[in-house]
Amino acid sequence: MVQILLVLPGTGLGWDESVYISQVDDQDPVAFFSAPRARGISYLVAPLVSFTSSTTLLRVFLAVLSGAALLASLWIWRRLLPVPVLAWGGALFAGLWMTLYYGPQAMPNLWCAFGSLGAVGCFLRCARRGEDRRALAGLGVCVGVVALMRPPDAAWLVLALAGAALLVGSWRRPALFVALGAGALLGVAPWVVEAFTSYGGLFTRLHRASEIQGGMGWNVAIGDHVRALQGRMLCRPCTMAWEEPQTAVWWFALPLLAGGGITAAVRAGRRDTAVLASVTAVVLALPYLFLMGYAAPRFLLPSYALLALPVGELVRGALTQGPTGRRPLLLILVPALLLGSHFGVQYQVLQSVLERNHKMTGQLTEAADAMRRLGLRTPCTVTGPLAVPVGQYAGCTSRQSNGHDMSITKEGLRQMALRHEPIAVTTGKDRHPPLWARNWPSETLRQLPGWRVYVTPGGGRPQH
DSSP, rough: OOOIIISTTTTTHHHHHHHHHHHHOSSSEEEEEEEEOOOOOHHHHHHHHHOOHHHHHHHHHHHHHHHHHHHHHHHHHGGOOOOHHHHHHHHHHSSSSHHHHTTTSSOOHHHHHHHHHHHHHHHHHHHHOOOOHHHHHHHHHHHHHHHHHHHHHHHHHHHHHHHHHHGGGGGOOOOHHHHHHHHHHHHHHHHHHHHHHHHSHHHHHHHHHHHHHHOOOOOHHHHHHHHHHOOOBBHHHBOOOOOOOOGGGGHHHHHHHHHHHHHHHHHTTHHHHHHHHHHHHHHHHHHHHOOOSSSSSSGGGHHHHHHHHHHHHHHHHHHOTTTTTTOOOOHHHHHHHHHHHHHHHHHHHHHHHOOOOOHHHHHHHHHHHHHTTTTTTTTTTEEEEHHHHHHHHHHOOOOOSSSTTTTSOOHHHHHHHHHTEEEEEEETTEEEEGGGGTOEEEOOOOTTOEEEEEEEEEGGGGOO
């Protein structure tokens, strides 16, 4: 409900969303699908997108579905943790601005968080009771969901859980390894098959995916993630100033809070749950904190979901009564005030993120309207900066001759222009259009100062 009330009104599709949705939207052209992407989120939205292009309905659908997924992933832990711990852990995770923002969005990271949270819970239930067949099947399904959404995240998740099974003697059950392997293989299968059918092979796709992501290597990106918490969707390069340090207080406190939660869990006889959740969270965060040269708050959502459980243990202990039935008022008020301040900061960041989204929606809508005023007709092609989202708003396909979404050569675009096909070219600040488009009808974009859009004279060749 909070997502629908706060996030839904006025939010338009972002760049990545446009790509994922276009893959299953029969009413609009398909955007170029770059090597690192996986189609899990496209499969998720396909039932709705196949019969409506309404962004509002999509947002409501995903908000309801993500809320149900959070409840289901926490319910898996019902046999492992008390309800108050799950309630506090779920509330803390759901209250993060990035959880609220991405809940109604067609993006894969939050679904990796739900899958990871469910997978660790199923793993522990299987490890403790080998005859829990539902949990065993759930483990495979949860790992498969993560692999379908983001194969690299699934690899790190399997590494963490398989490593735990090897290290703890009582957890060395063959069924656990089978479920982990089967879930990962089934989930990643579409990505691997597509590698051979569309990218020239598995290693070619992996190489191209690594290039687009800047290459995997030692790179301490902790500072990038801290600055991104101010509300930056993608910090690449992350040169923004750190002007709002209050947005990262909870982030620096999280390891200490999780440590306190582990201590509380040990006292309550629930050491395994808190330790495995925390260790898995750390493993899932490692590639984003130390192996990638850029940051985005959504990357760490799986880690936040898992760390919310030990923190829930700590909060439950701080706010509930002790054995004597009495607890000093100060020990209740202080945690309550801290929690209130935390949620207040999260709301503040969410509001600034939503304001930027609304501004972006207006800019892309204006660009699409300008193209139509200049006579652009569908079917059409958009090229230049912001071609992918502008194309989605204008109902055109997007073709780029460079960058991550390269799907045509410069000569190929020139030939399209010579054939008078309906083309629109966007240009940013201090940029000029290609020579073949410089005399085309153009219009400045008021909401994007310094930007112009050029359209084929007459809107392109007549349709027959």
